[in-house]
Amino acid sequence: MATPIHERLQAALAQLKSAQQYRHLPDIEHQGRYVISHGKALLNIASNDYLGLGSDIALQDEFFEYIQQFPSLHLPKMSATSSRLLTGNDAQLSALESELQQWYQLAAGTKNSAGVKNKTATKSALVINSGYHANIGILPALTALPVKTLILADKLVHASIIDGIRLSQNKLCTYRRYRHNDYAHLATLLAQAEGDVERIIIITESIFSMDGDRADLRALVRLKALDSRIELYVDEAHAVGVFGDHGCGLAEDTQTLADIDYLVGTFGKAFASIGAYILCDDTVKSWLINHMRPLIFSTALPPINHAWTRFILAKMPDLQARRQHLAQMSLQLSQAIAPAHRASSAPQEVISQSPIVPYILGDNAQTLAKAAQLQAAGFYALPIRPPTVPANTARIRLVMNAQVSQADCQRLIEHL
Structure with a gap:
């Protein structure tokens, strides 16, 4: 009834x-x-x-030969059975984070197609279960600090970012959204920021998931240079693997890696895997480990998934022909x-x-x-x-x- x-x-x-x-x-x-x-x-x-890696059968066969070098993966655990802070951490996951850092450092030390050398401060990588987990977890953790914060987000950012912003709202954190890729409007909102605001976080995707257009990362970096309170949060979900000589995304392609405070990437798209990560400084990484609820309270991904992601990551710099x-x-x-x-x-x-x-x-x-x-x-x-x-x-x-x-x-x- x-x-x-x-x-x-x-x-x-x-x-x-x-x-x-x-x-x-x-x-x-x-x-x-x-x-x-x-x-x-x-x-x-x-x-x-x-x-096209997810439909590449030969690549998958090569992977199963590759994992023979890891005895613990011969009969892999099908679940981590715990969060990372309990028993969910594993050697594959730690190696993946280290190799992500090296990947970005490699991109930072070489010239792009225009002959301009990238530069980046040393950043740390933190792997998270998914892009959605990342965006609904990172922002609330960042704004848990008792600092008066203003978030300014592009009107067309992904639903996960919107949800993360909503979870971030508190007495000290407010947000506004600027018209899509309208940096004059963003500049106006920056000028209107109250004097007692201690921190301003500008949030954008680099490649927008529905319109397929790109943010002007260099323009955002120029705006950032005008005010020491500004931090940049860039979601590269649809750019990682696709842009840059090494596949590190639009930030690599535009030589803006050093100027992005929080760079979020995902493995669920061009990597044909699962999971996500944030590239940030060591202090922020430690803060997230202590305050990011989706990380603290979610079962980690299985080691076999991280092994596959490492396998793809090792190939990513050599996939330029596919990118072209x-x-x-x-x-x-x-x-x-x-x-x-x-x-x-x-x-x-x-x-x-x-x-x-x-x-x-x-x-x-x-x-x-x-x-x-x-x-x-x-x-x-x-x-x-x-x-x-x-x-x-x-x-x-x-x-x-x-x-x-x-x-x-x-x-x-x-x-x-």
Whole structure:
């Protein structure tokens, strides 16, 4: 017998369906670079497997040979069974953090494609279970210090960052959001900061997950230089592995590594793994270990996962050919999107900013119909609707990866 609460839930779900905003879990299988849906093989252009590593069977076979050098992984624990502060820490995890630091130091000591040498202060890495855990944990921990703090976040930052900001609000911490990539608006908000504010944290993604455009990290660094209270928090989830000669992300590509106080990256996308990390100074790392609730109270990831991430990390500097192919496919697709269907934040001269290429239709029903049309043509393309994106900006989120060929890309363009 339905209770009044169940009836209200059913009515609310019916309203979502009528607005074309109802979600359900897909019944799919994976077969290399294809998704099997309703018995049909569709080219996967919806995942964040940017380098195509997750569908590389030969790479996975190589990994199982690689782990033979670690006796403890021959019969690996399928769970850490505890948080890191209890018994969840392990040799693979400690080695991964050390190798992450070395990876960034390697990138910092070399020149980028423009011939400019990166520079960075020595930073420490702290591995966390996921990007969501990172963003809902780091910000509340940072603002637990009794310091009057102002957070200024880009309007289009990810839901995990928004949730982290909400969890950070207290008597001493307030926040405002500046218009997307509008640094004049950000400068105005900085100028309006009260004199007794001791700390200002500017938060942005480097590559935005839905529009696929990029933040101007150099402009943010210039703003930071104007006020000693400012700290930069940059989420590189969609840039790590994709940009930079070593794959360290947009911060490497723009020589801004040294100026970012809190650099968050993830393994769940271009790394084809699971987990996340923050690159920060030693003092901040120690503070997070003592105050970051998702770290303290979550079971750590299994050692086998960290071994896979280390295996991929060792290869990341040598995957430049994949990054270049990915950039070419992204450009080819971006240039084919008519101006009426582009994100307003992506003008013609910078349309090849990332592998994320939004095809904006606006109307929910029209977006669902277009996704169905693309799937009928052999592409696993998915509709993205509000509230994930702003109202009237429903879209197909087309995502290139290094397994997509030029012929695949051309065929996709023909169906657009």
